[in-house]
Amino acid sequence: MTVIALAFGLRAAGLSTSGFSEDEINKVRAIEEYRQGHLSANAEHPMLMKLGMLTSVEAASVWNRLAPTGSSIAIETAIRLPNALVGAATAAAIFGVTQLLFGMPAAMMAALFWAVDVNAIAISRIGKEDTFALFFFLLAVWYYERAKREGARDPVGAQRWYGASGASFGLLLASKYFPHYLGIYALFNSVTDRNPGANRPDRFRYYGLMVAMFVVANVAVLDPSTWRYCLNYTRGGTVVHHGYTFAGRLYVNSLLSSNGVPATFYLRMLATKVPLVVLGALVPGLIEVFRRRRERGFVLLTLWLGLFLVGYSLAAVKFLRYALPLFAGVDIVAAIGIVAGIEWLLRKSWLAPITRVTVAAAALTACLTGSFLAQKTAAPFPSLFRNALGERVAGTMFPEENYDYGVREAVEAIARVAEPDASIVSDAPAVVAYYVAHSGRTDLRVRSLSADGLPQDRRSTFVIVQAEHLTFENRDLVSHLQLTVAPWQQFHAGDVRAIQVFHLPTS
Numbered sequence: 254m255t256v257i258a259l260a261f262g263l264r265a266a267g268l269s270t271s272g273f274s275e276d277e278i279n280k281v282r283a284i285e286e287y288r289q290g291h292l293s294a295n296a297e298h299p300m301l302m303k304l305g306m307l308t309s310v311e312a313a314s315v316w317n318r319l320a321p322t323g324s325s326i327a328i329e330t331a332i333r334l335p336n337a338l339v340g341a342a343t344a345a346a347i348f349g350v351t352q353l354l355f356g357m358p359a360a361m362m363a364a365l366f367w368a369v370d371v372n373a374i375a376i377s378r379i380g381k382e383d384t385f386a387l388f389f390f391l392l393a394v395w396y397y398e399r400a401k402r403e404g405a406r407d408p409v410g411a412q413r414w415y416g417a418s419g420a421s422f423g424l425l426l427a428s429k430y431f432p433h434y435l436g437i438y439a440l441f442n443s444v445t446d447r448n449p450g451a452n453r454p455d456r457f458r459y460y461g462l463m464v465a466m467f468v469v470a471n472v473a474v475l476d477p478s479t480w481r482y483c484l485n486y487t488r489g490g491t492v493v494h495h496g497y498t499f500a501g502r503l504y505v506n507s508l509l510s511s512n513g514v515p516a517t518f519y520l521r522m523l524a525t526k527v528p529l530v531v532l533g534a535l536v537p538g539l540i541e542v543f544r545r546r547r548e549r550g551f552v553l554l555t556l557w558l559g560l561f562l563v564g565y566s567l568a569a570v571k572f573l574r575y576a577l578p579l580f581a582g583v584d585i586v587a588a589i590g591i592v593a594g595i596e597w598l599l600r601k602s603w604l605a606p607i608t609r610v611t612v613a614a615a616a617l618t619a620c621l622t623g624s625f626l627a628q629k630t631a632a633p634f635p636s637l638f639r640n641a642l643g644e645r646v647a648g649t650m651f652p653e654e655n656y657d658y659g660v661r662e663a664v665e666a667i668a669r670v671a672e673p674d675a676s677i678v679s680d681a682p683a684v685v686a687y688y689v690a691h692s693g694r695t696d697l698r699v700r701s702l703s704a705d706g707l708p709q710d711r712r713s714t715f716v717i718v719q720a721e722h723l724t725f726e727n728r729d730l731v732s733h734l735q736l737t738v739a740p741w742q743q744f745h746a747g748d749v750r751a752i753q754v755f756h757l758p759t760s
Contacts, residue, residue: 256344256348256364256365256368257341257342257344257345257368258341259368259369260340260341260343260344260367260368260369261337261338261340261341263368263369263374263628264336264337264340264341264374264377264378265334265337265338265341266632266633267632267633268327268329268330268333268334268337268378269327269328269329269330270633270634271329271634271656271657271658271659271661271746272329272657272658272659272660272661272662272684272688273329273332273380273657273660273661273684273687274379274380274656274657274681274684275657275681275683275684276379276380276381277332277333277379277380277381278683278684278687279295279683280295280302280303280306280332280380281328281332281687282294282295282683283295283303284303284306284307284310287303287304287307288307292472292473292476292479293473293476293478293479296473296478296479298382298429298430299382299426299427299428299429299430299470299471299473299474300427300470300471300472300473301385301424301427301428301470301471302335302336302380302382302385302428304470305335305339305385306331306332306335306380308335309331309332309334309335310328310331310332312331313326313328313330313331313334332380333378333379333380335385336377336378336379336380336381336384336385337377337378339377339384339385339388340373340374340376340377340378340384340388341368341377342388343367343373343377343384343387343388343391343581344364344367344368345364346388346391346392346395347360347363347364347367347391347581347584347585348360348361348363348364349391349395350391350394350395350398350585351363351364351585351588353395353398353399353402353550354398354549354550354553355550355585355588355589355592356592358592359585359588359589359592360588361588362587362588362591362592363584363585363587363588363589365588365621365624366531366584366585366587366588366620366621366624367581367584369621369624369625369627369628370580370584370624370628371526371528371624371627371628371631371635371638372526372527372576372580372635372638373577373580373581373584374628374635375631375635375636375638375654376573376574376577376580376636378635378636379574379636379656381574382428382429383429383574383575383577384577385425385428385429386425386428386429386431386434387577387578387581388428389421389422389424389425389428390421390422390425390434390438390578391581392421392424393418393419393421393422393425393438394418394438394553396414396415396417396418396421397414397415397418397438397442397454399414400412400414400415400418400454401446401452404451404452404453405452408451408452411452412454412455412458415453415454415455415458415459416454416455416458416459416462417462418454418459419454419458419459419460419461419462419463419466420462420463420465420466421466422434422435422463423462423463423464423465423466423467423470424466424467424470426463426467426471427466427467427469427470427471433564434578437556437557437560437561438553440556440560441552441553441556441557444552444556445549445552445553446549495507495724495725495726496723496724496725496726496728497514497571497653498652498653498720498721498723499514499515499518499571499650499651500521500649500650501649503723503724503725503728505569506569506570506571507569507570512569513568513569513570513571514569514570514571516566516567517566518566518571519562519565519566519571519576519579520562520566521650522573522576522651523576523579523583524642524643525639525640525642525643525650526638526639526640526643526651527580527583527640528623528624528627528640529623529640529641529642530619530620530622530623530624531583531584531587531620531623531624532640533620534587534588534590534591534594534620535583535586535587535590536590537590537591537593537594537597538586538587538588538589538590538591538593539586539590540590540593541589541590541593542554542555542586542589554582554585554586557578557582558579558582558583558586561578561579561582562579565579572653573636573651573653573654587620591616591617591620594616595616595617627640631747634658634746634747634749636654636655636656637654637655637746637747637749649720652719652720652721652723653721654721655719655720655721655746655749655751656721657681657684657719657721658744658746658751658752659719659744659745659746659751659752660679660681660684660685660688660717660719660752661684661688662744663717663742663744663752663754664677664685664688664689664692665688665692666742666754667697667715667754668689668692668693668694668697671694671697671713671715672712672713672759673696674696674697674698674712675696675697675698675712675713675714675715676697676698676699676700676708676712676713676714676715677689677697677698677699677700677714677715677717678699678700678701678702678705678706678707678708678714678715678716678717679699679700679701679702679716679717679719679722680701680702680703680717680719680722680724680727681717681719681722682699682700682701685699685717686699702716702717702718702722702727702730702731703724703726703727704726706730707730707757711759712759713756713757713758713759714756714757715741715754715755715756715757716734716754716755716756716757717752717753717754718731718734718735718752718753718754718755719751719752719753720750734755735753738755738757740753740754740755741754741755741756742754
């Protein structure tokens with residue numbers, strides 16, 4: 254419980270430090286539709302996380318009506334709180350899976366690594382479905398592995414655990430449409446247990462619970478309009494601009510593209526954003542994975558890291574948050590590496606006993622302290638963390654890590670001085686519109702930079718430029734502005750410039 258409390262504290266602290274991102278605004282709009290009984294909003298994603306957000310927002314509203322002045326909960330905090338809770342609970346799921354497959358010492362280390370993992374913390378602090386999907390995947394694996402052990406002596410009694418695993422896989426799919434998670438685990442079981450005999454799940458119960466939980470937690474899937482929307486979404490019908498910036502270049506980020514973001518994306522992410530002490534612990538961990546590669550747990554790790562890394566690297570579409578299962582796998586392998594290294598040290602008879610214990614304790618302390626300091630130094634913007642190898646590319650390798658920080662502050666600054674009927678042009682128009690509505694400036698007009706361009710009526714215009722929203726449609730206009738107009742204001746996340754605002758006064 255102490256580790257979970259630590260994990261939650263690090264994820265929940267200062268959740269309203271930054272305003273909403275474009276993706277989060279879609280969730281805010283969706284839960285507003287849910288209140289009206291319209292369940293097909295934001296239909297490209299399942300409902301479970303949004304139902305958690307709705308519950309959190311309603312609870313925050315009750316609190317804010319009763320709480321003393323100065324103790325209110327910001328809407329940004331309420332929207333993100335479910336992810337912080339589930340991200341913290343994932344420490345328990347990682348502990349359970351690791352304890353069953355690799356033993357108690359590795360489980361304790363893996364849970365601690367996850368609790369202070371700066372990259373996992375960053376993803377758990379945004380309102381996206383990946384945190385929920387990973388949690389229910391790990392929970393499903395834990396239930397299944399527990400069933401395998403109990404089934405060795407009591408196949409009938411093991412069915413309750415198999416059923417719980419199927420239900421958890423259903424909740425995974427109700428969190429995010431990621432069926433490949435099921436595929437990876439099914440492949441793992443077919444490789445490691447080709448003749449399970451009676452020690453296998455009852456298929457009707459297993460898949461029945463999976464489907465039941467999926468439908469109960471994602472009832473919108475029964476609405477035909479959801480399927481029509483999803484079909485339009487997969488065809489690109491909802492896309493209004495194109496492009497993804499990585500390492501200073503603009504790439505096509507489309508499922509159908511043959512020239513997408515480079516395959517080195519996730520490798521460079523791991524090399525520059527994982528704390529060096531964890532990377533160091535990976536070395537003995539990977540050696541141990543290779544040495545014991547035929548054991549059940551190590552087969553799972555090999556498939557987990559290999560298929561996620563290779564599969565995601567070959568896909569044209571890439572996002573930092575997709576790497577969450579990779580970060581979990583890295584934490585587990587690093588934990589195995591630390592335990593293996595300490596055990597190796599303690600076996601060395603040529604070292605004095607006191608020396609063996611001292612060196613082992615120093616290695617353990619260095620790894621945990623290094624991981625803890627990594628998130629500490631990155632606060633309150635953990636998504637911007639980079640290790641010593643990544644210092645030279647701060648804010649330019651992965652502009653996505655800004656997560657629309659500064660849009661709220663830019664809108665507040667503009668609303669204070671803008672002339673009547675002025676325009677705000679941005680490629681986070683939904684975020685801008687949300688904060689304009691809350692500023693009381695109902696006269697301000699909001700436009701999309703990529704879809705609409707600059708207004709032609711020559712009224713006062715403020716243009717919000719973000720590296721993370723550079724697109725093929727807006728790059729020429731952005732380049733022209735940056736070369737010819739001095740920024741009106743700039744907003745920084747730590748030492749990274751997140752936003753430039755250009756003011757084009759009335760002609």
